[in-house]
Amino acid sequence: MAVLDKFFIKEESVGLNMSQIKVGLPAALLYYYYFPFWFKLFDELNIELVVSDNTSRKLLDKGTKNAISEICVPIKIMVGHILNLKEKEVDYIYLPRFKSLKKGTVMCPKFLGLPDLIKHTFPEFKNIIISDIIKSKSDNISQYHNFINLKEKLNRSKFDMKSALKKSALFWERFRELLFSGYLIDDFLKANNIKSLEKIIADLEQSSLLPQSKQQESFGREEFIDIALIGYVYNVYDSYINMDIIKKCKELGVRVHTFSMVKEEIIESELKKLRKPMFWEFTNKLYGACEYYLKNKRIDGIIHLTAFGCGPDSVLSQILEFDAKNYNKPFMTLRIDEQTGESHIITRIEAFVDLLRLKKEEC
Amino acid sequence: MKLSFPYMGPTIVYAKLLELLGHDIVMPPRPNQEVIDLGVKYSPEFACFPFKVITGTYLKLMEEDVDTFVTSGGHGPCRAGYYGEAHKRILADLGYDVEMIIIDAPSDDYKYFYNILKKLKGNNSWIKVLQTINIVYKMAQALDELERKVEILRAYNKNSKFNKIWMDIEKNFYKIKNLSDVKNLKAKYIDKLSEFNNTIPAEKERYRIGIVGEIFVVLEKSINYQIEEKVNYFGFETERSQYLSEWIKENIIPFAGRDLEKIANKGREFIEINIGGHARENIGHILDFKERGFDGIIHLKPFACLPELISQSVADSISEKYDIPILTISIDEQTADANILTRIEAFLDMIREKRYREVV
Missing domain, CATH: 3.40.50.11890 (Rossmann fold)
Incomplete structure (x- = not known):
């Protein structure tokens, strides 16, 4: 039929x-x-x-x-x-x-x-x-x-x-x-x-090179820094609105990690620890991924990238801030909006990366 | 256990409920500048305004050694369902050791629901609990009925006179003990209000404004710039889309009529599925007000409220299609009273002009 x-x-x-x-x-x-x-x-x-x-x-x-x-x-x-x-x-x-x-x-x-x-x-x-x-x-x-x-x-x-x-x-x-x-x-x-x-997909599947988040050797003088960039896909990957934050991070010798690299089982197990998980699907994913990165020794710091006026993020960022304090991990919230002045983003990321480097050297 | 709760609308109703169940309660302060400032200081910047007001209320109550808060939960998609959890963390971070009793829908977590129910029930028998709920529900109904009358009569009389009567009503209702008290008080005040019935002009000369929006800012006059009094002051009657007794009827009393569903269905033309909060109901209410011959709608919402932003976006197209003026006002921690007054005055002038032209 x-x-x-x-x-x-x-x-x-x-x-x-x-x-x-x-x-x-x-x-x-x-x-x-x-x-x-x-x-x-x-x-x-x-x-x-x-x-x-x-x-x-x-x-x-x-x-x-x-x-x-x-x-x-x-x-x-x-x-x-x-x-x-x-x-x-x-x-x-x-x-x-x-x-x-x-x-x-x-x-x-x-x-x-x-x-x-x-x-x-x-x-x-x-x-x-x-x-x-x-x-x-x-x-x-x-x-x-x-x-x-x-x-x-x-x-x-x-x-x-x-x-x-x-x-x-x-x-x-x-x-x-x-x-x-x-x-x-x-x-x-x-x-x-x-x-x-x-x-692209076929090439990457065949490729013997490691993805940037796992790269071992840095090109220049400094050691790599690992930052978890926590934010929704449409904030993290829209390179116009976030002023190409990923490229800027890479230039500073940062390995960028995002929530889409964390497997669903891990996110699920993190969410089980909440009495009441949030109701928004992607907010939950960010929460689970962030908790995972907070516990991960390899990650040096966390940037929460959020858009002006985002409702779910107003709840999430409060919770993440408290948790980052508990785990003693550097945490920064970057808020993006219609403004297109790049320098404030660069300044803040540079300052944050410098701080992480300093902290790493001291250890 | 010293109990308290957020301040919203006729707060004496929740106070009475907990008091009749034998709890030691502290009446929350009415939101004022101090409470709002406190809330704004300790809440996330982009939390909605009701969240900040409630944070302020909680922090103010900490001065009176309250150790337990009762608040409502919910299950999204609106942020309000997560208020309780977020407040718990904020208070804990500030070093306050308080318990939050968050009333979620039983279907979310039966065991948790049963436990909080047992806690609130105390040593009372279940029959006593049901009786108490009944008294409180009747009280809420009586209060709402009186308030509806006040909202009409105040348009044609001095504001201050009716505000005084309303304060009297709230004060006296707080003293009630049983059902017959409720009945007597209600009858007494209905008599008192009907003395003014002759001030209502002929049907042709009456103007009516419907007030719709997010429940907290619609119900709580201390944070919505006393919008109803302002509208009444210009000689316009008002009616809200939300009254506490209706909320109780729809959400708590089983087997009661579900009028809200019918209203929400009217809104389907504009918002196809339930998107949380009261967005779809509000659209339904706007259409309902129009059918009942109202002259205009004031739509209230907290700044950046998620569901109401969608209803605001479709408001223009409703206004055009059904020929009804709609004014949307966003409410946040700013208290520029003159700004609101000007906007309302202009809106109401426009409505008068509109009717004048239609008649001519």
Whole structure:
């Protein structure tokens, strides 16, 4: 039956020129976590995927102007990316509504209401936004029920969709394995289409070089410093909004560690120690990862990178600060917003790294 | 065990509940500048305003040797559900040894819920507990009914006169012991308020403003710049979306009608799923107020409140589609009274003008 189904739909779609449909994907928020999955999915479905440009001054200004002033920067950036996609004349914008990635936890309310926010701020986008509710039991979001709207809109058969999802999930797992082994998401972001991404992943899998977080020899005079950069993917890897903090750290001889390198089992076991874990999925991940790094002797210090007006982080940073005090680990909060003056970030990171070096030498 | 709790809305209701159960309670101070300053100093910078006010209240209460706080929990996605845990850590870091009794939904952790229930129950029998809840619920209902009347009548009378009556009401209700006290007091004050009924003008000349928003800032007048009094002062009646007795009915009393769900469903057009707090309910309330012929909506929210930011973003499109003016006011630790007064005055002038033009 399924085979027949596939046959029919394919023929129909040729008639409707379905293959020429362009779907836009905003490169903001959870894009950084799921982009290999989405790249592969749209490739398998034979749909042209248009990714919005990298965040820039122009894009941020547009977002700031069109979103309400009080909302956090990542959402403003998201609004900017959506407007950017509109300029590229896409037929649809794929903007799923992330609801839950684990039983009992949810995402931040702004994620839950994001499609509503976009649809009502720009009524003209109402019909071109595809927003499935994503509800999954783990970080793997490839369950079929999360993509029903998408399938309807793209006019694909259930069979096609399911097999595409399966392949995408496998591809995404490969990406995740590399993250666990110590690569940064940064290493993959150079790719803007599936071909180059596949090549990067295959290369890294074959590569005999160690990822930067495990590099042994430093290039220059000084010894490496290990810093855990705790923050959401869209703050840590959007190199415009955080003024390329990762590159700056690398230049200072720092090995950067992030939450995506910590395995889920470790995070889970750290969370069990709380009487009441928090309700936000990624906040929990940051908490678990940070607790792990606090105990880890190799890590010299922790930077908590947070965006102005982030609600979950206002609770998290308080808790982490107390815990860092207990473990006697240097801890710094860096807050980013629409301002683009770089020097304060550089000064603070330099001062922090110097302090860590001093502390290390004394020991 | 010396108990206390955060200050929100008609606080005498929670005080009465714990007192009738035989606990030694300390009445929390009404949030004032001192309390707010204390809270702001010791809270994370980006915590929402209610969090800071409650921190301040707790720290102020430490001067009176309180050793246990009773507060509500919850299960996200709004930050309020995690207040208790975060406060516990802040107080511990400042060196205070206090116990937090956080009332979570029983389904989160049955054992924990049973334990706190037992602690609060004390030596009372379960029948006594149910009776007490009943008395307190009836009291909350009576208070809310009277307050609704005050909010209408105050628009056409001197503010100070009604504020005095309201203070009297709160004072006398705090002395009640049983159900018949509640009944008598309620009847007495309803009589007293109905003396003023003749001041209400004809239906055509009445203006009504609905107040919606985050529960803490809507209920607690000492931190929302006495917004209702201000609106009343300009001759506009007000009604809130939240009253304590309704909250109790929806969340605690089993098998009571679930009107809130119906209201929330109205909001579905604008916010598709429940995103925490009362965001979707508030959208529903706005539409409900419109259906009932209200002239405008004031939407209150603490600065950077997560769910209310989404409802603020869709407010423009509601306002346009349903032709109802909406004014959103963000509340934080600043106390610029004149600023709020100006904004409200301009908003209300605009509403008068709007109706005038519609009639002409």
